[in-house]
Structures are given as C-alpha cells and as structure tokens.
Amino acid sequence: MSPTRRRAITRRQALAGAGASAAALAAGVCRPAIAQSEPIRIGYLPALTGPSSSTGIGINRGTELAVKEINAAGGIKGRQLELIVRDTQSDPTKAVNASTELTRRHKVHVMWGPLNSGEALAATPLIARDGVPQMHPCWVDALTDVKKYPLCFRNAPTNQQIGGAANHYVFNVLKLKKVAVVSDTTGYGTASLTAYVPMLKAMGAEVVYEGTIEASNPDVKPEMLRMQSGGAQAIMPWSVNAGFLSRLINTRSEMNWDVPIVGQTTLGSGQTQALLKKPEYWEKVYPNNFRNCCYNEAGALPPRTREFVERIRKANIEMSDTLLWWIALGYDAPRLIAEAIKEAGTEPQAIAAYWNKVNNWPGVYATITFTPEQHNGFHDNEVVMCRANSLKDGAFTLAPGYAG
Amino acid sequence: MLESIISHGLALGAVYALIGITYNVMFAASRVFSFTAGMVGMLGGVLGALFINRMGMPVIVGFVLTLASGAVIGIVTEILTVRPVLKSLDQHLYVLSTLAFALMIQQLTAIEWSTEPQPFPRLLPIGRGIFDQQFWLPMLACALVIFGLEWLYRRTLIGRAFLAIAEDSYAARALGLPEQRLRMASYALAGVIATLAGFSSGEMMLAYFGNGPLLNFYGFVPVALGGMGSNRGAVVGGIALGLFQQSASVLVGGIFASVAVFVVFIIVLLARPEGLAGAATARRV
Numbered sequence: 001m002s003p004t005r006r007r008a009i010t011r012r013q014a015l016a017g018a019g020a021s022a023a024a025l026a027a028g029v030c031r032p033a034i035a036q037s038e039p040i041r042i043g044y045l046p047a048l049t050g051p052s053s054s055t056g057i058g059i060n061r062g063t064e065l066a067v068k069e070i071n072a073a074g075g076i077k078g079r080q081l082e083l084i085v086r087d088t089q090s091d092p093t094k095a096v097n098a099s100t101e102l103t104r105r106h107k108v109h110v111m112w113g114p115l116n117s118g119e120a121l122a123a124t125p126l127i128a129r130d131g132v133p134q135m136h137p138c139w140v141d142a143l144t145d146v147k148k149y150p151l152c153f154r155n156a157p158t159n160q161q162i163g164g165a166a167n168h169y170v171f172n173v174l175k176l177k178k179v180a181v182v183s184d185t186t187g188y189g190t191a192s193l194t195a196y197v198p199m200l201k202a203m204g205a206e207v208v209y210e211g212t213i214e215a216s217n218p219d220v221k222p223e224m225l226r227m228q229s230g231g232a233q234a235i236m237p238w239s240v241n242a243g244f245l246s247r248l249i250n251t252r253s254e255m256n257w258d259v260p261i262v263g264q265t266t267l268g269s270g271q272t273q274a275l276l277k278k279p280e281y282w283e284k285v286y287p288n289n290f291r292n293c294c295y296n297e298a299g300a301l302p303p304r305t306r307e308f309v310e311r312i313r314k315a316n317i318e319m320s321d322t323l324l325w326w327i328a329l330g331y332d333a334p335r336l337i338a339e340a341i342k343e344a345g346t347e348p349q350a351i352a353a354y355w356n357k358v359n360n361w362p363g364v365y366a367t368i369t370f371t372p373e374q375h376n377g378f379h380d381n382e383v384v385m386c387r388a389n390s391l392k393d394g395a396f397t398l399a400p401g402y403a404g
Numbered sequence: 405m406l407e408s409i410i411s412h413g414l415a416l417g418a419v420y421a422l423i424g425i426t427y428n429v430m431f432a433a434s435r436v437f438s439f440t441a442g443m444v445g446m447l448g449g450v451l452g453a454l455f456i457n458r459m460g461m462p463v464i465v466g467f468v469l470t471l472a473s474g475a476v477i478g479i480v481t482e483i484l485t486v487r488p489v490l491k492s493l494d495q496h497l498y499v500l501s502t503l504a505f506a507l508m509i510q511q512l513t514a515i516e517w518s519t520e521p522q523p524f525p526r527l528l529p530i531g532r533g534i535f536d537q538q539f540w541l542p543m544l545a546c547a548l549v550i551f552g553l554e555w556l557y558r559r560t561l562i563g564r565a566f567l568a569i570a571e572d573s574y575a576a577r578a579l580g581l582p583e584q585r586l587r588m589a590s591y592a593l594a595g596v597i598a599t600l601a602g603f604s605s606g607e608m609m610l611a612y613f614g615n616g617p618l619l620n621f622y623g624f625v626p627v628a629l630g631g632m633g634s635n636r637g638a639v640v641g642g643i644a645l646g647l648f649q650q651s652a653s654v655l656v657g658g659i660f661a662s663v664a665v666f667v668v669f670i671i672v673l674l675a676r677p678e679g680l681a682g683a684a685t686a687r688r689v
Contacts, residue, residue, distance in 0.1 A: 051519035216614055216615060219412040222405065243610050
C-alpha cells in the first residue's frame with residue numbers, strides 16, 4: 001500500500017467521522033442541559049402495608065406534603081423533586097430488593113428510608129455500598145456509623161436517647177430512686193433492658209427488679225408482686241407489644257398500686273388503650289414523645305408546630321388516625337434533602353458534606369445538628385415523656401414536671 | 405400468690421387440655437397429628453372478637469358462628485392437608501402439609517385481623533374477682549367437652565363408629581363404615597373444640613394472632629405427657645402443665661418458667677416415652 005493511498009480519506013470515512021463528531025458534540029453539549037432539567041430522584045422506602053405500616057402511613061403524609069410544597073414553589077433551581085416510592089410491605093427482604101432497585105436501576109440521588117429498624121438494618125449496608133446518601137428515622141443505634149456508613153444520617157432519636165430520656169424523667173424529674181425495669185422476650189425488649197439498666201445504675205438509681213417476661217403470658221401479677229416487694233417506685237417497661245403493656249397497666253391498677261409507668265411510645269397507643277379494663281387505668285402512664293410535638297400544660301403546641309398543624313389542616317390531611325410526630329418527621333426529611341441539594345448539588349459526597357455542617361436546623365419534628373463525627377441529628381433534650389391519656393389531634397401533653 | 409397459681413394455672417391448664425383433645429380427636433380419626441390445632445384455637449378468640457366486638461352481634465350468635473367456623477376450618481384441613489397424604493403416612497408428609505396450612509391461617513389472620521392483640525368481649529355481665537369468668541369459663545368449657553366426648557363415644561352410634569375408625573380403619577371400612585365422612589366429621593368436631601378453647605379463654609389471652617404457635621406447642625405437651633389418643637390423659641396433662649407453669653412463674657419468675665416447663669417435659673418423656681397415661685406400643689419385627 002502506497003503512502004498516498006494510506007493518507008487518502010474516502011467519502012464514507014468522512015461522513016462517518018462527521019457523524020461521530022456531531023454525536024459526541026451533541027452528547028457533550030446536551031447532557032448538562034438535560035441533567036439540569038431532569039427531576040431530582042429521591043428513593044423512598046415506606047412500609048405502607050403490613051404490620052409496621054401505621055408508622056409508614058403517618059410519615060408518608062408528611063413526606064408527600066413536603067414534596068408537594070417544594071415542587072409547587074418551583075422545585076430546586078427549577079428541578080422538580082420526584083419521589084420514587086416502593087412499599088416495603090413491612091418486610092426486610094422486600095426493603096432490600098427495593099433499595100437495590102432504587103440505587104442501581106433508578107440511580108436515585110438520595111434515599112429516604114427505610115422507615116423502620118428491621119428493614120433499615122437489612123437495607124442500609126447495601127445503600128452504603130452503592131454510595132447513595134441516605135436519611136432515615138430508625139432508632140436502632142447501630143444504624144448510623146460514620147465509619148461504616150459515611151453517607152447515612154438519622155433525623156430521629158436513637159434508642160439510647162429514648163431510654164436516656166425515660167431514665168432522666170424517672171430519676172431527675174420525678175426524683176424516684178427505686179426502679180423496676182421489665183421487658184418482653186423480643187430482641188428489642190432484651191436489648192433495651194441490657195442498655196438501659198446500666199444507664200440507670202450509672203445515674204445512681206437502684207434497680208430493684210430487672211426481668212424479662214414472655215409477651216403472651218396472660219398473668220404478669222407474680223412479676224409485679226416481685227417489683228412491689230422490692231420497693232419499686234416506678235415501673236419502666238420496654239416492649240412494643242400492646243397486649244403485654246396493657247396487662248402491666250391493668251394489673252398495677254387492680255393491685256391498687258399507685259406507681260408511675262414510664263417507657264416506650266406504645267404505652268400511649270390506641271391499641272394499648274383498647275385493651276385497658278377501665279379508662280382511668282391510663283393515669284400515671286408516661287410514654288416517650290418529642291418536645292416539638294407535645295402540648296404544654298396550657299394546651300398549646302410550640303409556635304412552629306402550631307403553624308405546621310394549620311398547614312396540615314389546610315391541605316386536608318387526616319390526623320385523627322395517626323400521630324403528629326410521624327407526620328412532622330416525614331415532613332422534615334424531604335426538606336433536609338432538598339436544602340442539601342440546593343446548596344451542594346447532587347454529588348453524594350457534596351450532599352454528605354453539606355449535612356455534616358447542618359447546625360440547629362429548625363425542623364418541625366426536631367432541631368437537627370450533624371457533624372462529621374456525629375450523624376445522629378436529634379438533640380437529647382427534645383426527647384420527653386408525655387401523658388398517655390392526653391391524646392388530642394395526634395399529639396400528647398407533656399408529662400408533669402417539664403417546663404412548657 | 406396461691407390464688408394466682410390456682411386461678412390462672414387451672415384456666416391455662418384447661419385451655420392446653422382442650423387443644424390437646426383437639427390433637428387427639430384428629431389423631432384418632434386419621435393417625436395424623438395436625439399442627440393446625442393451636443391455630444384454630446387462636447381463631448376462636450379472633451373470630452369471637454370479630455363477630456361480637458367488631459360486627460356487634462349478640463354473644464350467643466357470635467359464639468355459634470365461631471364454633472361453626474371452627475367446624476368448617478376443620479373440614480377444610482382434612483380435605484386439603486390430610487386426605488392427600490394419608491396414603492403415605494409413614495413418610496410423615498402431614499407434618500409439612502398441616503404446618504403449612506397452620507402458617508397460612510396465622511399469616512392470613514395477621515393480615516386481615518391485626519398483628520396487635522385486640523380486646524375480647526366480656527361474655528357475661530357479672531363482676532370481677534378471684535373467680536372471674538375469664539378463669540372459670542375455660543374450665544367449664546373443658547369439663548363440658550370431656551363429658552360430651554365421653555357421652556358421644558360411649559352412648560351414641562356415631563361415637564362408636566369414630567372409635568371403630570380409630571381402632572382399625574381398614575376393618576371399619578370393611579364393615580361398611582363411611583370412613584372418609586367420619587374422618588371429616590372428626591375434623592369438624594376437632595375444629596369446634598379448638599375454637600371453643602380460644603373463645604372461652606379470649607378475655608384472658610386476648611384476640612391475638614401470636615397465640616397460635618403458643619397454643620400449638622403448649623397444647624401438644626399434654627398430649628405427649630398424657631399419651632397420644634388419650635383424652636383423659638390430655639386433661640390431666642393439661643391441668644398439670646398449667647399449674648406447674650404458673651407455679652414456676654410465681655416461684656422462679658419470668659422466662660425461667662418456660663425453661664422449667666421444658667425441663668420437666670423432657671424428663672417425663674425420657675422416663676415414660678409413651679406418656680403418663682399411654683400404653684407402650686408393640687413393634688412389629
């Protein structure tokens with residue numbers, strides 16, 4: 001082959017080259033334009049059906065409201081928020097499959113959820129592996145770890161904070177020193193017992209009874225007699241089983257034993273209420289709650305929560321069958337996500353870097369502060385106790401002893 | 405303390421005995437241990453609460469409908485999970501088929517009813533106390549069932565036919581007894597007894613889908629203790645189990661009560677594998 005022939009370009013080659021150049025140019029020029037107008041994809045994993053769905057349904061109302069408001073206000077720099085929703089059906093396996101679908105197939109910019117701990121325990125390592133920033137509201141302590149999951153943040157309290165608030169209330173607010181701590185035999189119950197008893201002892205309380213009871217045991221009186229004979233001044237049950245909790249409450253009243261019961265939020269649930277033999281048995285029962293979503297003694301909510309409730313009402317969002325703090329929690333998360341993307345863009349590291357600097361962010365549910373070393377954003381003093389029998393429009397009244 | 409042992413112990417024991425009898429009635433007709441017994445027992449509480457609390461029916465109507473539902477579920481159990489595997493009893497396929505059906509019942513209850521315990525209605529408008537109806541109703545139900553079965557098996561033709569099937573199904577069939585229909589009737593009867601157990605103990609145990617596995621297991625213990633097929637043995641075993649469990653709960657407390665029950669259960673089975681009231685079976689060599 002001669003050099004002349006080697007340098008010659010045929011018409012076909014010229015056309016192919018021009019076509020390729022045009023395609024490359026088009027891709028280079030148009031991609032940013034498309035990227036700047038395409039929606040911001042939020043992978044969202046609520047449990048809308050199944051046994052854990054009551055929480056998911058409540059949170060979902062807040063999340064949908066926040067996204068609707070943000071999009072109605074023009075989105076983020078002209079880009080709409082798109083919630084890509086997958087109902088986990090309260091099943092960790094489905095949560096895992098859905099999270100992989102969202103991170104890999106839909107290439108979401110951020111994940112919101114899963115919304116309960118069982119599912120989050122299964123899905124969080126996979127979301128971290130795929131390098132997607134994640135916000136979740138689950139309480140299990142191990143679900144945030146700046147080393148293992150550097151892109152994962154929590155906008156809710158940890159179990160340590162929940163137990164710590166109950167311990168603080170019994171020991172420092174009610175000034176009771178002799179405490180009975182009881183749990184059911186579930187993982188949650190026994191883990192709580194193991195975690196909270198040493199905390200109480202470290203505070204100086206005397207744990208006069210520490211026991212585990214099968215949740216289905218129909219008779220808790222023998223255990224309560226042990227608590228009573230030990231001189232317990234307060235009972236702290238750790239269980240999410242309404243049957244177990246209602247048996248403790250019923251038995252306390254039938255024993256004419258006037259000690260407070262202080263513990264997990266289920267103490268104040270409608271399911272627990274339905275199992276009480278008399279409504280007055282719910283007196284002196286104080287479950288966990290959150291300061292921003294509680295009425296003070298005068299019956300008023302904090303100003304920013306009051307304003308939020310007005311907005312919920314205007315949006316015709318049903319509140320009678322759910323809790324205000326679930327809606328507020330769901331409302332806060334998309335706003336935190338939107339703010340990060342607005343200020344830092346959609347790159348995962350940039351979003352995490354922005355959240356790492358969030359300081360006293362004024363959410364409806366909670367004031368949030370993150371640091372590079374601390375991805376649990378909830379402030380200790382915002383976890384409080386409330387009166388179980390004070391539910392009105394999805395919110396409770398603070399337990400006695402707190403300053404309004 | 406003593407009052408708690410007696411009242412709760414006897415009541416729980418009666419419920420365990422009734423579930424044990426349910427196992428026995430099904431076993432006698434088919435030589436199959438159907439692990440649906442506890443689940444149908446659980447349904448007795450759930451259906452009672454559904455008919456009376458949620459649907460607002462009178463107690464007596466709710467009671468009859470609950471027992472009728474138990475009979476239907478018993479028949480469905482026989483048709484779906486027992487009949488197809490009867491030809492290969494030695495392969496113990498019934499363990500899989502009945503367990504699978506039991507799990508289906510439990511999961512459907514969880515989905516359609518609730519995963520949370522629900523209140524069960526107070527059946528009689530009388531006061532509370534040591535002799536509360538939540539304690540004596542299961543005992544009364546147990547007494548009625550045991551006397552009723554004795555009467556049925558010894559004084560009626562159909563009862564004797566049940567016994568004939570239980571003794572030797574091939575011989576009974578050769579004599580012209582309708583084995584299949586009698587087996588279905590046995591399963592219907594077992595369903596009625598199980599739902600009666602759940603209904604009568606509803607106030608004590610609540611209408612809760614989680615009661616199913618508990619009744620399945622604790623109801624099987626009296627059968628193993630009392631001897632397979634022996635209703636009297638199941639009653640003695642059930643009452644003993646209830647009293648022992650409650651005593652252990654009072655004396656050693658909490659989770660150790662369950663451990664104590666299992667320890668005694670294993671010791672008894674090691675000492676008398678055929679059960680306290682059962683007869684040792686000859687092995688064909």
